[in-house]
Structure formats: C-alpha cells, structure tokens
Amino acid sequence: MASLQTDYLGIRSPNPFWLASAPPTDKKINVLRAFEAGWGGVVWKTLGSQVKNVSSRYSAVDYHGSRVMGFNNIELISDRPLDLNLSEIRECIRLFPDRAMVVSLMADNDRASWHDLIRKVEDTGAHGLELNFGCPHGMTERGMGAAVGQDPEIARLVVEWVMEAATIPVITKLTPNVHSVVPTGRAAVEAGSQGLSLINTIQSVTGVDLDTFVPNPNVGGQSTFGGYCGPAVKPIALKMLTTIAQDPVTARVPISGIGGITTWKDAAEFLLLGATSLQVCTAVMTHGFRIIEDLCEGLNNWMDEKGFQRLTDFIGRSVPTLTHWEDLDINYHVVAGIDPQKCIHCGLCYIACEDGSHQAIRLDPGMPYNTYSIKEEECVGCNLCKLICPVDSCITMVEKRHGAEYLNWKEFQRRGLPLNDH
Amino acid sequence: MIRENRLTPDEYAQNFSDIHPPFETRDAALTEANRCLFCYDAPCTKSCPTGINVPKFIQQITTDNLKGSAHTILQSNIMGGGCSKVCPVEKLCEGACVYNLMEEQPIAIARLQRYPTEKAIAEKWPLFTRKPSTGKKVAVIGAGPAGLSCAHALSREGIEVTVYEKESKGGGLMTYGIAAYKVTPQFCQDEVDYILALGGIGIRYDCELGRNIRLDRLQQDYDAVFLGFGVGLARQLHIPGEDLEGVVDAISFIYDIRAKSYPAVAVGDKVAVIGMGMTAIDAATQARRLGAREVTLVYRRTQEEMPCTEAELDIAKLDGCGILWLAAPKEVVGDQGKVTALLCSIMQLGAPDGSGRRYPVDTGDTLTLEVDMVIKAAGQMPFEELVNRASLTNDRGRIVTTDSNTNIPGVFGGGDCVNGGKEVVDAVQAGKDGAAAILQYLQNNPIP
Numbered sequence: 001m002a003s004l005q006t007d008y009l010g011i012r013s014p015n016p017f018w019l020a021s022a023p024p025t026d027k028k029i030n031v032l033r034a035f036e037a038g039w040g041g042v043v044w045k046t047l048g049s050q051v052k053n054v055s056s057r058y059s060a061v062d063y064h065g066s067r068v069m070g071f072n073n074i075e076l077i078s079d080r081p082l083d084l085n086l087s088e089i090r091e092c093i094r095l096f097p098d099r100a101m102v103v104s105l106m107a108d109n110d111r112a113s114w115h116d117l118i119r120k121v122e123d124t125g126a127h128g129l130e131l132n133f134g135c136p137h138g139m140t141e142r143g144m145g146a147a148v149g150q151d152p153e154i155a156r157l158v159v160e161w162v163m164e165a166a167t168i169p170v171i172t173k174l175t176p177n178v179h180s181v182v183p184t185g186r187a188a189v190e191a192g193s194q195g196l197s198l199i200n201t202i203q204s205v206t207g208v209d210l211d212t213f214v215p216n217p218n219v220g221g222q223s224t225f226g227g228y229c230g231p232a233v234k235p236i237a238l239k240m241l242t243t244i245a246q247d248p249v250t251a252r253v254p255i256s257g258i259g260g261i262t263t264w265k266d267a268a269e270f271l272l273l274g275a276t277s278l279q280v281c282t283a284v285m286t287h288g289f290r291i292i293e294d295l296c297e298g299l300n301n302w303m304d305e306k307g308f309q310r311l312t313d314f315i316g317r318s319v320p321t322l323t324h325w326e327d328l329d330i331n332y333h334v335v336a337g338i339d340p341q342k343c344i345h346c347g348l349c350y351i352a353c354e355d356g357s358h359q360a361i362r363l364d365p366g367m368p369y370n371t372y373s374i375k376e377e378e379c380v381g382c383n384l385c386k387l388i389c390p391v392d393s394c395i396t397m398v399e400k401r402h403g404a405e406y407l408n409w410k411e412f413q414r415r416g417l418p419l420n421d422h
Numbered sequence: 423m424i425r426e427n428r429l430t431p432d433e434y435a436q437n438f439s440d441i442h443p444p445f446e447t448r449d450a451a452l453t454e455a456n457r458c459l460f461c462y463d464a465p466c467t468k469s470c471p472t473g474i475n476v477p478k479f480i481q482q483i484t485t486d487n488l489k490g491s492a493h494t495i496l497q498s499n500i501m502g503g504g505c506s507k508v509c510p511v512e513k514l515c516e517g518a519c520v521y522n523l524m525e526e527q528p529i530a531i532a533r534l535q536r537y538p539t540e541k542a543i544a545e546k547w548p549l550f551t552r553k554p555s556t557g558k559k560v561a562v563i564g565a566g567p568a569g570l571s572c573a574h575a576l577s578r579e580g581i582e583v584t585v586y587e588k589e590s591k592g593g594g595l596m597t598y599g600i601a602a603y604k605v606t607p608q609f610c611q612d613e614v615d616y617i618l619a620l621g622g623i624g625i626r627y628d629c630e631l632g633r634n635i636r637l638d639r640l641q642q643d644y645d646a647v648f649l650g651f652g653v654g655l656a657r658q659l660h661i662p663g664e665d666l667e668g669v670v671d672a673i674s675f676i677y678d679i680r681a682k683s684y685p686a687v688a689v690g691d692k693v694a695v696i697g698m699g700m701t702a703i704d705a706a707t708q709a710r711r712l713g714a715r716e717v718t719l720v721y722r723r724t725q726e727e728m729p730c731t732e733a734e735l736d737i738a739k740l741d742g743c744g745i746l747w748l749a750a751p752k753e754v755v756g757d758q759g760k761v762t763a764l765l766c767s768i769m770q771l772g773a774p775d776g777s778g779r780r781y782p783v784d785t786g787d788t789l790t791l792e793v794d795m796v797i798k799a800a801g802q803m804p805f806e807e808l809v810n811r812a813s814l815t816n817d818r819g820r821i822v823t824t825d826s827n828t829n830i831p832g833v834f835g836g837g838d839c840v841n842g843g844k845e846v847v848d849a850v851q852a853g854k855d856g857a858a859a860i861l862q863y864l865q866n867n868p869i870p
Contacts, residue, residue, distance in 0.1 A: 064484070065456030344520040347462030368465035368518045390459050391524065 002303035003310050004296060006040060006100075008254055008277040009169035009194050011127045013040035013100040015296050016271070016311060020258055020279035021045050021104035021130060021173075024289070026078055028088035032095060037289035038296065041100025043197075043279060044089055046077035046132045048106040048117055049144065053079050059206040059216030061232060070232030071282045072206040074217060074224055076138040077106055082120070090124040100277075102128040102171065106135065109143050111161040118165040128168055130256075131159065131193070133184065134175035134200025136227045146200070149175035152187035159191035171195035171256060174240075176202050176233075181240045185250040196244055197256035197279065199237045201227025230282040234260030238273055245274030245319045262291075264298030271311060272318035326409040334381035334397040336360070336374045342394035345369035349385035349395060356384050376400075424668055424795055427685040428713030434684040437711035441603045441737070442507065444536045448486075451537045455483040457521075458529050465518035466531055471851045472499035476515055480534055492542035493549045495535055500574045501567050503539035504596050504613050505847045506532045507605040510700070510731045514847070543609075543616045552622050553580040558864050561586065561644040563631050566594020567846045568650030568837025570617050571853025572860075577622035579861055584644070585623060588630035592618075594652055595838075596846055598677050601704035603711070607680055632805075637812045641832060646860045649814075649821060649828070649835035650853060653802040653843050659696065663754030664798075668761030672697070672705035672799035679708055690795025692716040694764045695743075696751050698728040702799035703738050709797065710741045717743045718791060722750035722769050727779040752788060754796055764791045802843055809839075826852070826859035832867075834859055 004015035018041035019025045019034055026045040034042060053076055061070035078085060093101050103126045107113040121129065133155055135145030148154050155172070162170055172188035174181045176199040185196050203225045208215045215223040237259020244250045257275025261267055262283040270278055283291055308314050338349065338361075350372050353361040360378035364371040374385075386395040429437070445451040458480040466476040475494050482491035495502035511517070511532045519528030542549060558581045562569045565587035573583040591597050592614035597607065618625065629635050631651055640647050656671030658664065668690065678687045693714045695706040698721035709717045719738060721728060724747050728735065738745070749766040756762055766789050769782035804819030815822045815829035820842045826834045836852030838844065 065452060344523040345461075345465065346459050346520045347464070348459065351462035363463070368468040369520075370463055 002300055002308055004040075004300060006277055006311060008100070008256065009128065009171075011041070011100045011102065011169060011277075012098070013277070014098060015040035015292075015299075016267070016275075016277045017041075017292060017295055018043055018100055018102070018256070018277055018279050019284060020281040021132065022281040022285070023075065024281065024284050027080065027085075028092055031088075031092045034284075034289045034292075035092070035096040035099050038292040039099070039289065041102065041277070042092075043130050044085070044101070044103045044126075046104040046106045046135070047082055047085055047121065048077060048113075048132075049108050049139070049142070051076040051079050051138065054219050056217040056219060059226065060230075061206050068230060068282070068286050070204075070206065070228055071230035071285070072204050072217070072226040072228050073201070074137050074219075074226040077104075077132065077135065086120055086124050089121075089126060093125045100128070101126050102130050104130045104132050104173070105162075106132040106139060106144055109148075109158075111164075114158065114161045115165040118162060122166070122168055126168065128171060128195075129162070129166055130171045130173050130197060131162060131188075132173055132200075133158070133188075134173050134177075134198075136175065136177055136201055136203045137225055146175040146177055149173075149184050149200070150178050152183040155184045156187035156191045159188045159193050163192035169194045171197050173200055173258075174198040174244075175200045176236060176240055176259075180243065182243055182247050182250060185244050186247065189249055189253055193253065195253050195256065196250060197258055198244060199233070199240050199259045201229045202233055202236065204228035229260065230286075231260045231262050234262075234266055234269075238269060241270065241275060242273050242319060242322050245316060246322070264295050264302065267295060267299055268302055269318075271315050273322075274316040274319050276311075276315055329406050329408060330412055331401055331403040331405060331407045333400050333402045335376050335379045335400045336381070336383075336385050337396050337398050338372055338374055338385075339394050339396070340371070340373075342391050343372065344391055344394075345372070346390060347372065348388050348390065352384050352388050358382065361385065424688050424690045426688045428689065429685070431685075433713075438602045438684060440606075441601075442533060442536075444540060445533060451483055451534060454530050455480050455534055458484075459520065461520055465520060466515035466529075469514050469518035470498075471514070471845070471847045472502075472505075472854070473851075474498040474502060474515075474535075476531055479538065480529070480531070483534060483537060488538045488541060489547055489549065492538040492547060495539055496542065496549060499847065499850050500571050500617055501596065501613060501846060501850050502535060503543050503616075504567075504593075504605055504610065505850065506535035506539060507609070508596065508600050509845060509847050510734070512731050512733045543612050546616065546619060548619070550574075550578055550620050552578055552620060555582065555622075556580040556864075558582065558645045559584070559643070560646045560648060560860060561640045562648045562650060563635075563640075564594060564650040564652055564837070564839075565589075565592035565614070565625055565627075566650060566652050566837065567596060567849035568652070568839075568853040568856070569594070569648065570614065571850040572648045572650060572836070572856045573623045573853075574617050574620060575854050575857035576860060577620055579857075581622070581860075581864075583623045585625045586629040586631065586635055586640075587625055587627050588633075588651075590627045592625060592627075594849075598680050599673060599701065599704075601676070601708055602679055602684075603707075604704075632808045632811065637830075637833070641830075645832070646863055647833045648853075648856045648860060649833065649839055650837045650849070650856070651805065651808075652838040652849075653804050655803040655805070656798055657801040657803050659751055659798060659800060661751055661753055663756055663761070666754050666756040666761045667759050668756075668794055669754055669796045669798065672701050672797050673802060675705055675797055676701070676708065679712070684712065687712055689714045690761075690793065692791075692793045693718070693795040693797060694751075694791050694793045695719050695797045695799055697721065697799035697801065698723075698730055698735075699799060699801065700730050700734060701802075702797075703730050703734045705797045705799050706738050706743045707741045709795075710743060714795070716793075717741075718746055718793070719743055720746045720749050720751060720764070720766060720791070722748065722782045723779065724748060724771065727771075746791070748782065749789065750782060750784070751796075755790070761794055761796055762792070764793050764796055765789075766791065802838075804839060804842060826856040827863075832863065834863075 133149030139145035257270035806819030
C-alpha cells in the first residue's frame with residue numbers, strides 16, 4: 001500500500017490533508033476531534049489583530065438540487081483571546097505530536113507587532129507559520145489581509161519583517177483577488193518565505209434575496225462582499241496553482257494547495273499540478289471531519305492502481321503538460337462517436353451541438369425515440385456532446401488526425417497555411 | 423348477501439384515500455424534478471396525447487416558477503390536474519421516459535404534474551384570459567373531458583359557449599366513472615370550477631341530447647355544435663340469469679360510489695367482476711374496499727391480451743382480488759331471484775381476431791364460481807340509437823369524423839362518442855382538435 005506520508009519544509013504529517021485556517025481550526029475541541037478523525041495537520045485559524053464578528057456570516061450557491069456548490073463567508077480572523085489560543089495550540093501539539101501544526105498570522109501592520117506575535121506563537125512549539133495575505137473582507141479596510149497580498153511591495157516588506165523574527169518555516173498564503181498571483185508570490189519568495197499556499201477566497205456576491213432585495217448574507221438589511229470558496233472555485237485554484245508551479249522563482253518553494261478540495265480526486269489533481277500539501281475547509285464545514293476517511297482511502301487506492309509508492313512520485317507531474325495555446329498541435333483532431341447500444345435518445349447532445357454552434361449531429365425522427373448520429377465531416381471535436389451526455393462512455397472522442405506531423409500555430413502561420421473557409 | 427355499511431368510517435376513509443399521494447413539500451418535488459434530464463424533443467412529450475411539454479414544466483418546478491409550470495401543463499391539457507391522477511402514465515409519458523432505457527426508475531411525471539396543477543386549482547390562479555368576444559356562439563354536448571376541453575379552448579378565442587350536460591355535475595367520466603381513491607369527487611368539482619372560471623362558458627345541467635334538447639334545434643340557435651357525449655350503455659352479456667337481483671353493471675356501481683356516501687353503496691360477500699379493462703379493475707378494487715370478502719376478476723383471454731395496464735392489475739392483486747383467466751361467463755345462476763353462482767366456460771386461445779389479439783375458443787369445460795354479486799364490466803356501448811336518430815354517420819354507434827367534422831356541416835365531435843372509449847387525456851385532445859376545427863369552420867363560414 002502506498003504511503004501518504006508528507007514532508008513539507010520538514011513539517012511532517014501522516015497524510016497531505018491539513019485543515020485550512022478557518023472555523024474548524026479555531027479551538028482545541030475542534031482540532032483534537034479532527035486529529036482523532038485522522039487529519040494530517042491543521043493551520044490554526046488566523047491570530048493577530050483583535051476583531052469582532054457579525055451575524056449572519058455565510059451564504060451559498062446551490063445548483064440543480066446540489067446544495068453549496070459555492071460557499072461565501074464574511075467571517076474575520078479569530079475573535080478569541082490570543083493567550084487562550086496559544087495555550088490550546090500548545091496542548092494540541094502535546095497530544096498529537098505526529099501531526100502538522102501550522103499557525104496562521106495576521107498582525108497589525110507594523111514590524112513590532114509581527115515580531116511580538118511570531119515570538120509568542122513559536123513559543124507554543126508550532127511547526128510553521130502561515131502569513132494571511134489573503135483575507136478579502138473586514139481586514140483589508142485596515143490595510144491587512146488581501147490589502148497586503150494585492151501589493152507585491154507591501155507583501156515583500158511584511159515578509160522581510162517576518163523573516164527577521166521567524167525561526168520555523170514560513171508559508172505565505174496568496175490572495176486570488178489579483179490579475180495574477182505570481183508577482184506577490186515572487187515578492188514573498190524573494191523576501192525569504194520558504195513556502196507558498198493558495199488560494200484564499202475569491203471576492204463575491206453569491207446572490208440577492210428576491211423578496212428582501214438584499215444580497216446574501218443578510219446582516220440587518222445590509223450585506224458586504226464575502227470570500228467565495230468550495231467546489232465552485234477549484235478550477236480557478238488549479239489554474240493559479242499551476243502558474244505558481246511554473247514560474248521559475250515561485251517554483252523553487254513547496255506549495256500548499258487550497259481551493260475547493262472535496263474529494264480524493266480533487267486532491268490528486270492538486271498534487272499533480274504541483275501541491276506538496278493540501279488544505280481543506282469548505283468540505284469539512286459542510287460534511288464534517290469524517291470526510292478524511294475517503295480522502296485518504298481513495299487517494300491511496302488510486303496511487304496503488306497507478307503504481308505510485310509515495311506522493312513525491314507524482315507531485316507536479318501534470319505541470320509540464322499545461323502549455324501555451326500557440327504550442328498546441330493543430331493537426332491533432334478528434335471526432336465524436338455515439339454508441340447506439342448505450343444511447344438513451346435524450347437528444348441532449350443534438351440540441352447542444354445544434355444551438356451550441358456546429359450542427360454536427362443528425363436527428364432521424366422516431367416515435368417516441370429519435371436516433372442521433374455524428375456527421376463526422378461537420379464535427380470539430382469540441383467535446384460538448386460528450387460533456388453533456390448523461391450516459392457513461394456513450395459518446396467517445398476518436399482520434400482522427402488532420403496530418404501526421406506536429407504542427408503548431410506559429411509554424412502554421414510561418415508556412416502561410418489556409419484558414420477555414422466557413 | 424348484498425348489503426351496505428360493511429365498514430367503520432375510519433376503514434372507509436383509509437380504503438378510499440389517495441392512492442398516489444402528492445409531494446408534500448417543495449424539497450420532495452425538487453429532488454424528483456432535478457432528476458429530469460430535460461430531454462430534447464422529449465419522448466415523454468411525444469407520448470402524451472395532449473403533447474404536454476413535460477421537460478419544460480419540470481424545469482419550471484426546479485426554478486420555483488410554479489405558475490409558469492402550471493401554465494405549461496394546462497395550456498396543452500386543461501384537465502392536466504385530473505390527468506395527473508388518472509392517466510395510465512406507465513404506457514404514456516412515464517413509459518417513454520429515457521430512464522427506462524438506463525434500467526432506472528422513470529421520472530415521476532404524474533406526481534410532479536400534480537404539484538403545480540393542484541396549487542393552481544386550489545389557489546384559483548388565473549392563468550388564462552379570453553380574447554375579445556367574437557359574437558359567435560357554440561353549443562357543446564357533454565361536460566366531460568372532451569366537452570370542457572373544447573369549451574375552454576373556444577372561450578379563450580372569444581367564443582360564447584353553452585355546455586349541455588345530462589348529469590347534475592360536470593367532469594363526465596372523470597367525475598362519475600373513475601375509482602374514488604384515484605380522484606375525489608371534490609377534486610373533480612374544483613377542476614370543473616377552475617375551467618369555468620375563465621368565463622364565457624355557461625353550463626346547463628340535467629339536459630340530455632335526444633331527451634330535452636335536440637340537435638336540429640341547437641344547429642339553429644348556435645353557429646356550431648360540438649358533440650362530446652361519450653359512451654354510456656354497459657355492454658350486455660346476453661347470457662341466462664343476467665336479470666337476477668345482484669347483477670349490476672360496473673358503470674352504475676362506480677357511479678353510485680361517486681354519487682353516494684361509501685356506506686350507502688351495497689356490495690356482496692363474494693363478487694365476480696367480468697372484464698379486465700380499467701373499469702373492471704376500478705369496480706373490483708372498490709368492491710374489495712367497500713368490504714366484499716372475495717372478489718374475482720373473470721376474463722376470457724389471458725394477461726397478454728388484457729386491456730388494463732400492469733400497474734392497474736397490480737392494484738387489484740394488492741387489494742386481494744383473485745383473477746380467473748380464460749373464463750367466459752356462460753350463465754348467472756340464481757335462487758329465488760337472487761344470484762348464487764356464476765357458471766363459466768373454460769376457454770383456450772385460438773387465432774388472432776380483428777383486434778390482433780388471439781381469440782378465445784370454448785373448450786367445452788365449465789367451472790362454477792359461488793358468488794352473490796356479479797359486476798359486468800365488459801365494455802361500454804356507444805349511443806347508437808341517438809346518433810342514428812340524429813342522422814349522424816356512424817360505425818356501430820361511433821360517430822365518424824374527419825378532422826373532428828361529422829357528416830353534418832357545423833356539427834363536430836370528439837372523445838369517447840367518436841373513438842368508442844379511450845383515456846381522459848385522449849378526450850381532452852379531441853376537445854382541443856374539435857375547437858380548432860370549429861374555429862376554422864367559423865372563419866370559413868362567416869355568419870352575418
């Protein structure tokens with residue numbers, strides 16, 4: 001059986017699954033239950049500046065009967081007394097010495113406050129520090145959180161302050177509320193941060209109540225932009241993770257991947273795109289600590305099937321396959337094929353292709369079941385029909401190359417080859 | 423012995439409660455609605471005689487657009503509420519659902535259809551409006567599904583409609599001819615009221631064609647006439663003993679259950695029901711539910727040829743009804759004028775007959791069922807004498823039409839009186855078709 005043992009900057013955990021800095025890691029009773037359930041580590045909910053929270057705090061996006069596809073919060077960093085947090089952190093480390101204990105920090109915006117906070121936290125025996133440069137609401141107005149992460153030079157300055165005091169590994173958590181996560185990532189690495197984690201939540205309005213006309217979540221008739229997370233943000237997180245894994249400066253440090261990780265499949269994808277450890281929050285907030293069981297078992301079984309013995313066998317393996325568009329092979333071509341034995345005649349492929357642009361599916365009327373087939377000469381190989389077909393493996397994309405040689409757009413233009421005539 | 427009042431009030435209430443309970447909550451309806459794949463050119467829609475856009479109304483449930491959903495249903499089938507309770511959906515929309523091809527449960531289309539339509543009817547949503555009056559008048563004979571559907575469609579187009587109904591309530595067989603556990607008399611009344619709430623439709627109850635109204639008179643008084651008077655006469659068995667006390671026809675048995683209170687309907691200890699159509703099932707199950715100890719369905723062919731659906735047969739079996747296949751009634755045996763037994767010929771299947779079903783042939787053997795009540799449900803006959811007297815071209819009593827036109831100009835027909843007896847949903851469509859034909863006729867024949 002494959003090993004899930006994780007080593008992130010010397011911070012060891014029995015599996016790569018850490019709980020992200022959030023309500024599930026805000027106090028001892030939660031963290032101890034998470035460790036008992038099997039979580040590999042935690043990032044303790046952000047300590048630092050004193051705050052007060054509001055009610056209500058969360059809202060969500062449901063889709064076609066599934067609840068909480070996307071999740072949104074306007075909660076702030078820990079609102080518990082610092083000394084209480086510190087003593088509980090110490091206690092959790094003593095009771096579970098084999099688990100990763102990273103503490104998230106967001107000090108007031110001056111060198112002395114950061115130094116003071118780091119000293120107190122390191123005194124607990126914590127294994128690492130995560131700098132919260134990402135919180136998108138509440139703290140930004142005070143020049144903290146995302147306000148730091150959105151300006152590479154401010155981030156560089158704060159990391160420099162931190163590195164003057166820190167003796168344990170420092171991970172800088174990046175905000176996605178920027179045009180690119182790379183500049184701040186580079187600044188943090190150049191200033192000495194030994195690791196990066198991403199993404200924090202994405203600023204959002206999840207919806208407007210159609211009776212009260214107030215967006216969600218409603219706080220006494222008003223609302224505010226919150227941080228979006230959960231399954232809906234995974235694709236955005238994976239893209240940002242890849243840009244960090246591909247940049248020559250940020251790729252030098254290990255990455256802790258965050259953003260909508262819900263199943264072991266999500267976890268494998270984050271690892272393949274360069275994450276060394278993984279952080280989970282929304283899935284636990286919606287389903288409890290118990291989800292760690294399938295996260296580990298599923299990942300383990302998949303690794304066994306693929307012949308991977310340890311996580312490092314495949315971390316980052318998919319990164320080189322994400323390239324620039326102009327490097328893609330124009331001669332590569334696939335054509336859809338519908339298996340008539342599996343087809344249930346729902347017509348979803350037909351109408352998607354018809355109105356979704358290509359008119360490449362033929363409809364032969366029947367009562368009550370029509371027959372659908374592909375017009376190969378019209379099929380551009382876009383995948384749309386395959387994506388919407390409700391039957392597993394009914395539609396397959398079959399490779400039918402336009403030409404034998406690899407031909408990209410740059411070469412295509414250089415040779416002056418003809419464009420489509422329709 | 424045949425007697426009334428066999429059960430306690432609680433037992434009656436339980437036995438005649440809704441056999442297909444509706445979704446009780448929005449969550450329950452949404453869970454099912456969200457399973458729908460939203461097929462294109464959907465097989466369910468194509469399998470509905472009224473062509474209800476099923477994927478659309480289900481999608482409208484998922485978006486909380488219940489008024490839109492009800493409108494989608496009712497614009498194709500104004501009795502979509504009642505049809506959701508009485509349609510044999512396993513051979514129509516649900517039978518065609520693509521989930522069947524995945525060996526999965528089909529979408530509960532009928533149950534979903536109840537959800538918005540029951541709300542529309544209960545809350546009297548005004549989903550339809552009338553166009554300005556055209557000054558045209560149309561008479562409709564029969565306030566059943568065909569007549570009401572025709573009347574509603576015409577009234578929406580600005581026609582003044584008068585419906586003549588021989589009973590004292592509207593709804594036709596929906597009100598008088600269907601098991602009470604499928605659709606309650608109260609619902610039927612509410613549905614009729616909902617249809618009439620559009621306006622422009624007047625109903626004259628207790629008016630029967632050929633008795634107190636005449637077709638030639640209606641032709642004079644109206645711009646067009648639609649005949650939707652259905653079928654009515656129970657088919658006779660033409661066997662000895664048919665006039666004994668204890669032999670009843672299923673139509674009147676079911677009519678009594680609908681029209682009287684349950685304890686007031688008499689039923690035997692041991693009942694034989696002759697036939698295997700929907701009406702036979704409704705009679706047999708309700709005989710059991712009224713307290714009969716033994717009920718046996720007697721059918722001269724086999725399960726292969728039976729007209730009722732599997733689902734209907736299952737209801738009868740679950741109600742504890744016995745089934746005697748390949749048995750044809752030969753004689754009702756009596757003592758002192760009362761039924762004591764049913765003598766049956768034992769049949770075997772021979773060559774296919776005109777309907778394509780194998781024809782039963784007498785083996786010469788017989789068997790005797792000890793019963794004290796015989797319910798005849800061997801089909802209903804068209805009003806042959808009535809249509810002959812009115813000079814309507816007909817086929818053994820069934821009015822012959824071409825695109826809803828009868829042989830008499832300005833007289834149209836549809837529903838059971840034309841097709842000989844099909845589903846409610848077929849009658850609703852026939853009413854729509856009749857309305858379309860009438861509108862065409864009125865346009866082509868402007869009457870000053």
